[in-house]
Amino acid sequence: MLNTFDVIVIGAGAAGLMCGIEAGARGRTVLLLDKSNKPGKKILMSGGGRCNFTNRYSSPEQYVSRNPHFCKSALSRYTQWDFIQLVETHKVSYYEKTLGQLFCEHKSSQILELLLQKSQESQVDLRLNQLISSIQKDAGGFIVVSNGATYRCESLVVACGGLSIPTLGSSPFGYQIAAQFGIAVHPTRAGLVPFTWHVEDKARFECLAGISVDSLVSCQGMSFRESLLFTHRGLSGPAILQISSYWRPGDEVLISLLPEMDLHLELQHVQKTSGDLMLKTALAKWVAKRLLGVFFTTELLDKPLKRFHSQQLKEVAQTLQAWSVKPNGTEGYRTAEVTLGGVDCDAISSRTFEAKKVSGLYFVGEVLDVSGWLGGYNFQWAWSSGWAAGQVV
Numbered sequence: 001m002l003n004t005f006d007v008i009v010i011g012a013g014a015a016g017l018m019c020g021i022e023a024g025a026r027g028r029t030v031l032l033l034d035k036s037n038k039p040g041k042k043i044l045m046s047g048g049g050r051c052n053f054t055n056r057y058s059s060p061e062q063y064v065s066r067n068p069h070f071c072k073s074a075l076s077r078y079t080q081w082d083f084i085q086l087v088e089t090h091k092v093s094y095y096e097k098t099l100g101q102l103f104c105e106h107k108s109s110q111i112l113e114l115l116l117q118k119s120q121e122s123q124v125d126l127r128l129n130q131l132i133s134s135i136q137k138d139a140g141g142f143i144v145v146s147n148g149a150t151y152r153c154e155s156l157v158v159a160c161g162g163l164s165i166p167t168l169g170s171s172p173f174g175y176q177i178a179a180q181f182g183i184a185v186h187p188t189r190a191g192l193v194p195f196t197w198h199v200e201d202k203a204r205f206e207c208l209a210g211i212s213v214d215s216l217v218s219c220q221g222m223s224f225r226e227s228l229l230f231t232h233r234g235l236s237g238p239a240i241l242q243i244s245s246y247w248r249p250g251d252e253v254l255i256s257l258l259p260e261m262d263l264h265l266e267l268q269h270v271q272k273t274s275g276d277l278m279l280k281t282a283l284a285k286w287v288a289k290r291l292l293g294v295f296f297t298t299e300l301l302d303k304p305l306k307r308f309h310s311q312q313l314k315e316v317a318q319t320l321q322a323w324s325v326k327p328n329g330t331e332g333y334r335t336a337e338v339t340l341g342g343v344d345c346d347a348i349s350s351r352t353f354e355a356k357k358v359s360g361l362y363f364v365g366e367v368l369d370v371s372g373w374l375g376g377y378n379f380q381w382a383w384s385s386g387w388a389a390g391q392v393v
Helices: 014-025 041-049 072-077 080-089 109-121 173-180 199-208 238-244 263-273 279-283 289-295 310-321 377-390
Strands: 002-010 030-033 052-055 094-096 101-104 125-127 132-138 141-146 149-158 185-191 212-219 222-230 234-236 253-256 323-325 338-343 361-363
Touching (some): 002 141, 014 030, 014 109, 014 377, 052 377, 072 377, 080 109, 080 377, 212 238, 279 289, 279 310
Parallel strands (some): 002 030, 030 125
Antiparallel strands (some): 052 101, 132 141, 141 149, 185 338, 253 323
16 A cells, blocks of 8 residues: 655654654645654753753854855754744753753753654654665655555655764664765764774873863864863863864874963963972962873972973973874764764755755755754754755655
8 A cells, every 4th residue: 555645754853853843834744754663862862861952152153064055044044043942932941051052951851742742733644663675766756665564755855864873773874865866975974072092092091081171172273172081992071072073083183281371481480489399289280180190200290390491391381281192083983973974965955955966855964964063053953954844845
């Protein structure tokens, strides 16, 4: 038996749910298929269970893509303020953490419940545990076979995400659909992901695991001022996750562990006023003792400041404020928050999200070559792209 819908959306994540809601609200019949046993798994686990659902400062500048202009249209038509209004209308209480990041005051499930309620209002037919075995196009649209059932639709929306966090069910299926229809897919890699040490660095730094430090981290002309976390495997924390989206294998990452001061100047001042102080005593005012023992020798730390000349003090300052790290790699998709790369945006309409050469085929959300910074930007891209496609499918 052939089941007919106006729209079939593959993927019941943030972008897919938003697209289905908007299409259904226009009176379109919508079938939403997902291979998982629950919709919105990333929504539920995000933000430590509180869902960092958007960012007050969301703008095109916070997105990484080979086509930096692509995201502008959708982000300007469905903004963070639109989603905030939706959250407020549904009486979901929220708070701002840092740098414009908005979180649910209680649980991530409130955002998912909001979306599922809107889906019901739009009469979206949500079906879970679906294994799609075939997608074909003919003159009337698309024929999708899932769990042995055959469906026809006029518009097919691919919203099945990228490769990040495979334990939540991520897969390359969206890229495979693009390839099936001759749409280019840029090479993918893990983004917003911790770095790992080389063997020799691991031996030196793993004793610092658990220490968090305010830092300025730079690579490829980009800089982020947030906290850095030492781990047993490498470096993590918001600053590292942010810069990882710009880092490429072989790149060095420049780190200042004291981003708000001129350490050389401060040490010179202490040298003049309290020259008998040992270096470790002077530095302990600004730097954790555990860090000092790793970055400097005991002999140097026990040396009185009055025995340092200016160049030596400058080198001490540079050790902490211009620390150059060459990561071995990243922890990969296992812990990555996003997938960099994906479906070529040049092949997709930035207004409708329809494939330029395949009428009726749409791509939204993380499956596209658009990735946001840490802090709610990727959810905003999901809302905006899903909303935009939902207006036309």
